[in-house]
Amino acid sequence: MLYGAECWPTKRRHVQRLSVAEMRMLRGFCGHTRRDRVRNEEIRDRVGVAPIEEKLIQHRLRWFGHVQRRPPEAPRGRGRPRLTWDETVKRDLKEWNIAKELAMDRSAWRLAINVPEP
Known part of the structure; x- marks a missing residue:
């Protein structure tokens, strides 16, 4: 219990x-x-x-x-750390070859992230 x-x-x-x-x-x-x-x-x-x-x-x-x-340098938590939203976005940007600075220009950003409909 x-x-x-x-x-x-x-x-x-x-x-x-x-x-x-x-x-x-x-x-x-x-x-x-x-x-x-x-x-x-x-x-x-x-x-x-x-x-x-x-x-x-x-x-x-x-x-x-x-x-x-525990020593201060001991790892926290067990196993692989949870995937954060930031890490997921960074991985997506790298996979699609997009610079994060491009997000500041909305029209260029929408063109870069646009997925064409089949």
Whole structure:
């Protein structure tokens, strides 16, 4: 349930929903239902699990420590960086052999980017 939680900007309602779902699972593990009226703390003690809010904070702080210890020259993000609009336009200009300064002259620009209809 906490996959990627270190980056979540959690709100109170998110934590509440997570704790409700967690307690539902823990009650199922113990074989209890809400009708049995067993307190959450008692179920947590039986299973030996910390509250999910504390686990969220732990994950967040662990990630913060990891980020703080990274060298400044370390690459940011995983994999190939996302393609930006600017990079796409630059690639298009290069592919069509058009200078970006030509965009300042509207009539010349429209002629350069015109695709003839088949």
